[in-house]
Amino acid sequence: MQVSFADCKRELLERANANGRTAYNEWRQRPHWDEVVAFVEGFTHRHLFELTPDMLRAVMESSAHPLGDVQKEEAIKSIEDFTCPFALQHIFHGYVEETGTVPRWQEFHDFIHNGARSKWLEPLRSALPSFP
Secondary structure, three states: OOEEHHHHHHHHHOOOOHHHHHHHHHHHOOOOOHHHHHHHHOOEEOHHHHOOHHHHHHHHHHOOOOOOOOOHHHOOHHHHOOOOOOOHHHHHHHHHHHHOOOOOHHHHHHHHHOOOHHHHHHHHHHHOOOOO
16 A cells, blocks of 8 residues: 555645645745655655554654653743744654654654754854854
8 A cells, every 4th residue: 555645646635726736836836845745745755654553652662752751841942933844743753754764862852963953053054144
């Protein structure tokens, strides 16, 4: 089984009201988003349907928490509100398709800091010059 963006577009966007189609067209026209538009529109999920509840439980049981023990009062507004063309779910779904599995946080941390660095970390550094 597989599902592609073309499937989703046919089932959802083509049936959407004018507001939905307008939002999609505006998203496609955002400056400097060519790479993410190409990624999303060319994406097909194959491995997602092979994941089992046991696989997900194993990941949950062996994964560190991504935020550790960060307290609410430590939140940084500029980080909380940051956005970039490649949303975390794009990167995550790309990882699932590339590897055929759901990563533990430790594996995903390595991936987002190495393999997917240009999709989120570099835009974050550009938006927040004081970001390390």
